[in-house]
Amino acid sequence: MSLSINELVVEADRCVACGLCLPHCPTYRKTGSEADSPRGRIQLMRAVAQDILPNNNRFKQHIDLCLSCRSCESACPNSVNYGALVDSTRAIFIQQKIMWFALAKPFIRCRLLMSGLTWLIWLIQQCKFEGLLKRLNSAAKLLPAINKPVTWKSLYPTTAKSKQGDVSLFLGCASHALDSDTLKASIYVLNALGFDVHIPAQQTCCGSIARQMGDVAEANKLLALNQRSFDVSMPILTVASGCGSGLNDYLTHHHVQDVSAFLASCDWSKVNIKTLNQRIFVQDPCSLRNGQKSHASVYALLKKIPQAEIVPLSSNGQCCGGAGAYMLSQPSMANQLLNDKLIAIKNAEVDILATSNIGCSLHIAKGLKDQHLNVSICHPIQIIAKQMGFDNQ
Ligand code: SF4
Ligand code: SF4
Known part of the structure; x- marks a missing residue:
């Protein structure tokens, strides 16, 4: 949820400073600083929103160090919406100027470019030049050996005798590029349980990284494209919970669900699952x-x-x-x-x-x-x- 400055102050005012969230905050546990705790950050956000404190580098550092993990939100007895507070603070007060994000934007926006890049990385890995790739920067070091890139069909019909329904599958940039095995496995399981799986070609990034960077215009552009791409009558299933959480918060007209949550409530009586003694x-x-x-x-x-x-x-x-x-x-x-x-x-x-x-x-x-x-x-x-x-x- 995006908040205006006034709404941000109202939400921050709901924090009663009880401190029950503090032991759940990873950054507070590491630094021991109140300013790196949820309670401290909420006070800082409110003070900057009300012009009591300056929006300076020290403020930015404490907000940047927040993981947006929302453990504080789960622990809060007053249900303070910390996720909305920190997202809105980043959007209003902190726009990150990060080179790699500026370079990555066109690839995030356009699946065709992302597919091209994936093919290029896959080919480099096939040619055993990945040592060169991994020397380039820390992002490249995170790359696993990737599977051969996939060109997705728009429809994967059920393989079961009786059809149970239709679902849409959200690809996600990272999953599409680096984890196509998970997407293929999801289609396989959903088809076996009786679902037709639709993959709208126009779908794009969920916008979570852009939102984390404070680039709300970019995040909203991506969101609008997804809004138009997916059929509202079908659930959108996500395999990456980072994407799922972002879509859940902001794609309000659609029903977004993690693939495991959807599958856990399906009828499995006609499916054979081999034992696994592990x-x-x-x-x-x-x-x-x-x-x-x-x-x-x-x-x-x-x-x-x-x-x-x-x-x-x-x-x-x-x-x-x-x-x-x-x-x-x-x-x-x-x-x-x-x-x-x-x-x-x-x-x-x-x-x-x-x-x-x-x-x-x-x-x-x-x-x-x-x-x-x-x-x-x-x-x-x-x-x-x-x-x-x-x-x-
Ligand atoms: S979102 Fe996570 S890191 Fe940020 S204040 Fe809450 S618990 Fe701490
Ligand atoms: S638990 Fe909730 S009300 Fe208490 S300090 Fe943390 S955010 Fe504020």
């Missing part, structure tokens, strides 16, 4: 836990796999530090939080880690690789699709 740890992305509040559906979905033991990762209440573009813009804090996640993974001796957000997946996978930890990290839908016979070859 422990699967689940990492809860903040965007699924605090944004869409549907993290429980991932456990419900994976528990459909006979004999699989589904276990929450012990540090699930704390952000991994990925947080959209945060891993690029705030690498120091992002790495401190990543380190906590890696310790939890090592302590639990994790073999398989399921996560529903491509951002978390890339950030954690980079940490695992740097520490030479052999953990298979993938989207939960890939795990269940494989047990249903999905073969990506």
